[in-house]
Amino acid sequence: xxxVTQSSxxxxxxxxxxxxxxxxxxxxxxNMFWYRQDPGLGLRLIYFSYDVKMKEKGDIPExxxxxxxxxxxxxxxxxxxxxxxxxxxxCASSRRPTGDFTGELFFGEGSRxxxx
Amino acid sequence: xxxxxxxxxxxNIQEGKTATLTCNYTNYxxxYLQWYRQDPGRGPVFLLLIRENxxxxxxxxxxxTFDTTLKQSLFHITxxxxxxxxxxxxxxxxxxxxxxxxxxxxxxx
Numbered sequence: 001x002x003x004v005t006q007s008s009x010x011x012x013x014x015x016x017x018x019x020x021x022x023x024x025x026x027x028x029x030x031n032m033f034w035y036r037q038d039p040g041l042g043l044r045l046i047y048f049s050y051d052v053k054m055k056e057k058g059d060i061p062e063x064x065x066x067x068x069x070x071x072x073x074x075x076x077x078x079x080x081x082x083x084x085x086x087x088x089x090x091c092a093s094s095r096r097p098t099g100d101f102t103g104e105l106f107f108g109e110g111s112r113x114x115x116x
Numbered sequence: 117x118x119x120x121x122x123x124x125x126x127x128n129i130q131e132g133k134t135a136t137l138t139c140n141y142t143n144y145x146x147x148y149l150q151w152y153r154q155d156p157g158r159g160p161v162f163l164l165l166i167r168e169n170x171x172x173x174x175x176x177x178x179x180x181t182f183d184t185t186l187k188q189s190l191f192h193i194t195x196x197x198x199x200x201x202x203x204x205x206x207x208x209x210x211x212x213x214x215x216x217x218x219x220x221x222x223x224x225x
Contacts, residue, residue: 004159031211042217043160043205050211058212090159097211104150105213107159 006091006108013115019078021111023091030096032074036087081115088112118144122216137191137219139206146208149189154203196223
């Protein structure tokens with residue numbers, strides 16, 4: 001089975017702290033994603049990576065950065081956490097769509113971040 | 117801008133009935149549409165995908181339809197069970213996916 005593992009299920013941080021959220025997948029997927037999920041707003045894409053060291057901004061990249069140094073690992077970084085970044089963060093991976101394969105997403109269990 | 121709407125935030129139905137969830141989209145011409153299930157505090161899990169040239173797709177008690185003229189997908193769960201209670205999300209995209217806000221389904225015993 002595909003497994004996407006997020007390093008922390010729950011985190012509590014202070015405003016201004018630097019926060020790292022780590023995600024590892026074990027199925028050699030090319031694509032990896034970071035979403036945040038908020039009530040009434042659904043899942044919103046923060047960043048997307050389609051290969052090692054490659055990244056694209058999603059819909060809400062402000063205040064975030066990402067790193068993909070190895071194929072299996074995709075990190076989300078909050079340089080200076082703010083209270084409006086309190087949210088559920090979801091990492092996902094997929095194979096690159098080719099031919100008939102359409103790249104459905106496999107999600108991790110999520111990291112609930114609270115910024116005080 | 118691209119927009120996805122799921123018909124209702126919450127839907128309650130009696131066990132054994134068919135649940136029907138709706139996903140409407142605008143400003144988009146997707147090649148395919150996906151449905152996911154999400155349980156509280158967990159990540160979404162992929163259920164079904166339907167392509168633009170497919171009218172209907174089935175998997176066990178699940179059925180999805182896709183009408184590109186109406187820009188709408190319907191997701192049906194037949195013979196619903198309390199274990200089907202969850203939030204269901206639709207998603208559009210090719211490699212970057214846009215998600216609806218979800219419909220929270222509760223199946224009453």
